[in-house]
Amino acid sequence: MSNWLSNTIADRDLGISDNTRVPMPHHNFVPEYQMSGYPWAITDTDLDSSETLDIDFPAVTRWFIVYCNNPVKISFKQTGSSDADKMFYIPTGMSQRLELKCKHIRIIPTANSTTVSVLAGLTNIPSTKYPDQTTDNGFNV
Amino acid sequence: MTVENNHRWPTPNHNYVPEYQMSGVPFLETFTFPTNGGSNNGELTSKKVSFDQVTRWIQILNHNNTNNTHIYLFFNDTELASFIAGKNGSNAVPNGYKGCRHIKIDNGSYTPRFELKCKELWILGEEGATCSVMAGLTSIPSNTFPDQKYSNGFTGVQINPANAN
Numbered sequence: 615m616s617n618w619l620s621n622t623i624a625d626r627d628l629g630i631s632d633n634t635r636v637p638m639p640h641h642n643f644v645p646e647y648q649m650s651g652y653p654w655a656i657t658d659t660d661l662d663s664s665e666t667l668d669i670d671f672p673a674v675t676r677w678f679i680v681y682c683n684n685p686v687k688i689s690f691k692q693t694g695s696s697d698a699d700k701m702f703y704i705p706t707g708m709s710q711r712l713e714l715k716c717k718h719i720r721i722i723p724t725a726n727s728t729t730v731s732v733l734a735g736l737t738n739i740p741s742t743k744y745p746d747q748t749t750d751n752g753f754n755v
Numbered sequence: 756m757t758v759e760n761n762h763r764w765p766t767p768n769h770n771y772v773p774e775y776q777m778s779g780v781p782f783l784e785t786f787t788f789p790t791n792g793g794s795n796n797g798e799l800t801s802k803k804v805s806f807d808q809v810t811r812w813i814q815i816l817n818h819n820n821t822n823n824t825h826i827y828l829f830f831n832d833t834e835l836a837s838f839i840a841g842k843n844g845s846n847a848v849p850n851g852y853k854g855c856r857h858i859k860i861d862n863g864s865y866t867p868r869f870e871l872k873c874k875e876l877w878i879l880g881e882e883g884a885t886c887s888v889m890a891g892l893t894s895i896p897s898n899t900f901p902d903q904k905y906s907n908g909f910t911g912v913q914i915n916p917a918n919a920n
Binding site: 645648649650651652653654655656657658671672676677679681707708709710711729731732733734735736738 | 772775810812828830854858860861864866867868869873911912
């Protein structure tokens with residue numbers, strides 16, 4: 615929003631940008647995880663087992679859930695192909711709420727005609743301020 | 756004493772953390788999706804649920820036990836209208852089913868507790884289907900919460916209008 619610096623409600627619309635603070639919250643700033651998150655949702659249908667669904671969140675997640683009509687695997691590796699021993703298996707249905715901070719997940723269907731929904735609660739922390747999820751950066755992905 | 760007595764001065768902002776550390780004020784709504792006379796069985800209709808205060812969490816129950824009686828959860832009315840237009844109309848689905856900004860909830864299932872702050876949501880279901888919404892509310896008035904649309908930074912509830920069909 616062009617007018618996000620204004621502090622008066624009268625001369626601006628409210629937007630998430632109004633949450634922008636100085637200094638910008640870091641991904642280790644605890645209060646961001648004590649609040650509820652902003653909703654972020656996506657549904658993809660008719661995924662084949664040969665496809666992957668790469669999701670880049672605009673902000674660091676506080677939590678997310680995955681719904682699928684066929685079992686899927688998820689990976690957090692941001693670059694390159696996912697390693698078979700670094701995936702988590704999610705059976706058909708809705709997962710528990712996974713309280714993880716991340717900016718990228720990869721969903722790998724195990725069957726054709728798979729529908730996947732992801733719902734996340736986002737923090738105010740821009741994902742550009744979060745390290746890339748690679749082994750070089752200390753992620754065991 | 757009323758819930759309004761919880762309101763404080765200055766009014767808490769939706770980023771005021773203690774509001775989310777307390778348990779919420781209960782909100783409950785159970786409804787049946789309206790029918791259109793039975794001539795279009797299976798047609799999808801929607802229900803808007805508005806909250807007077809920003810939510811701390813929401814949980815949804817899809818009561819229906821018939822196979823494939825799914826319901827869909829949206830956080831933006833434009834996205835909902837786009838989806839309905841495609842689903843109830845011809846095979847020409849605006850925005851496709853790929854990348855739509857909603858989630859699907861199976862028949863006969865409770866969702867986990869979604870710890871989300873929002874002031875309104877829309878649920879889409881088949882005529883005659885029943886659904887319940889439970890929420891825990893903060894003391895933050897919803898009129899101080901931004902409208903849930905792409906241009907306000909809610910990029911995960913609505914497809915970018917610039918890219919929509």
